[in-house]
Amino acid sequence: MNAPYEKPAGIQVIDRLVRLLDLLSKHNAPVALRDLAAQAELPPSTVHRILNAVVPSGLIERLDGGHYQLGLRLLELGAKVKERLTVRDVALPYLQKLHDATGESVNLGVRDGDEIVYIERTSGGRSSVRVVHIVGSRAPLHTTATGKWFLAEMSPSERAAYCARTGLAPQTPHSLTTREALEAELAELAQEGVAYDMEEQELGVRCIAAPIRDETGALVAGISLSTPAERFDRSKAPLVQATAQAISRALGYRQ
Amino acid sequence: MNAPYEKPAGIQVIDRLVRLLDLLSKHNAPVALRDLAAQAELPPSTVHRILNAVVPSGLIERLDGGHYQLGLRLLELGAKVKERLTVRDVALPYLQKLHDATGESVNLGVRDGDEIVYIERTSGGRSSVRVVHIVGSRAPLHTTATGKWFLAEMSPSERAAYCARTGLAPQTPHSLTTREALEAELAELAQEGVAYDMEEQELGVRCIAAPIRDETGALVAGISLSTPAERFDRSKAPLVQATAQAISRALGYRQ
DNA sequence: AAGCGTTATTCCATATGATGGAAAGTACGG
DNA sequence: CCGTACTTTCCATCATATGGAATAACGCTT
Incomplete structure (x- = not known):
């Protein structure tokens, strides 16, 4: 055995759970404990214990006849992943188009709690030298153009709670x-x-931002144009708006 | 403590994994190990170990910066659950309508490996007394009307493999x-x-079956009308076909 | 109803696998 | 370079996951 690098061992019970999920996903119908145990090549009592440990989470569902199938929680979690991918995939070409039209950096931001997180950013051209929104970087809602859209979407009491939580702490004197x-x-x-x-x-x-909505009308992201202050130009706002509207339409939003 | 029933203890590490999935699902952006550990109220090394045990499965994804997010495997698993719910929900009213029009039992069957599994069945009326397809019951592809649709969809080599695997074992002399x-x-x-x-x-x-297809054109289920042999009536076939076509259309199938 | 075979569930002794603190490694900012 | 914070690895330890055995439940046959 000259293996230069051994794959680190996982956690046995988690590997087993994953195997059970994989097996269930290969079936189009509920599966009995005996069959699952046989296919997983594990003792029935072990499989029984793992299954019933995970059933309360909703990842796996147990039916009345003692059969098991994939659970609704996977649908919820999968929808989260899908939303993430969809917004980005749909928005990306529009971001690039706005970038090409303006020569400035264009950001796609989503809300995570009390912050905006930038999940995509165009690069290249003259704007890359100066403006430093990095993918993954975060900023409070109230100090960012995109974040203001999420604040606007809140009820007055939600906004009051945000203000209480964050104290509207400033990032700059402005x-x-x-x-x-x-x-x-x-x-x-x-x-x-x-x-x-x-x-x-x-x-x-300085930034200009417009909202991106999905097919249900929910505000899911914001698109913002970032420029160095000396190049700031309000006349670009309609273009940002139009881009956000196009993305929203592509996501199924109907005003 | 007069609790009449104590919830059975789960498996600690699985409960922890579920908690991490829940936390990640509440974030719209990748989360750092430190933050995850703090929110889960677990030691960072423990969280690190659990995360990296599950990352190879695709349920959770680790990004370059050492941040974590929900993984693509959840999308795949969630899609399985969604398909299951969609076919049944869409088909149900049509099943009832065909049942009302014929007075016979109507079944919805899906393929699971070399078998058809009945996942829904209408009841009531005169047919319930005699025909005994039970939800959850299974039958070989080659002995059922719905199963023959799945066999027809196979390539000749796939069909040859099915015949080799099952030996075309009979269920009755017919x-x-x-x-x-x-x-x-x-x-x-x-x-x-x-x-x-x-x-x-x-x-x-005796049964008559027609195929149900989804928006991609894939054969996903079959609808079958079951009758006692003495009441069998081929003239009902167009009605079964029309029902399957309506369900297919509702699922997004475009011929 | 009784009996039997099969499957699911519970129990529990045990050993091994998950644990978490400490050490080592890495990244970042000043 | 140094200090700090975060991540990763290591490893002694013991608690937790294990699986065989016992028990319970279920379905079928007579």
């Missing part, structure tokens, strides 16, 4: 730090149909 | 037991657009 200022900004957003970040998240960087 | 007879039956099926079980699976029971 950041909005009072509820009043935030509400005024969101009123303007509603009026104008576009959101701005005027060096509130990062000095020297 | 069952098809030779490759030649099977091929002749399937040629008729292709010609007539409908399949029959003439007491091949169960003495005294």
